[in-house]
Amino acid sequence: RNHGLIGAIELDPRPGAPRPRGYDVFTRAFNEGNLLTRNTGDVLALSPPLIVEKPHIDRIFGVLADTLRATA
Secondary structure, eight states: OOOOOOEEEEEEOBOOOOOOOHHHHHHHHHHOOOOOOOTTTTTEEEEOOOOOOHHHHHHHHHHHHHHHHHHH
């Protein structure tokens, strides 16, 4: 139950507006890159299955990089 692969990315909050940046990245990654993450405030959690392969990880981080650049 407590075994798995998980990572998190903590984003700097926008000045005077903590929390929306994480949600913006979450929605854009899902809508434009078909990537599902979880967000808690300005923290994004990633938990791919244990059978993930390198091409999948490359795609995950490619979508995240594009999304983070677009929402910066």
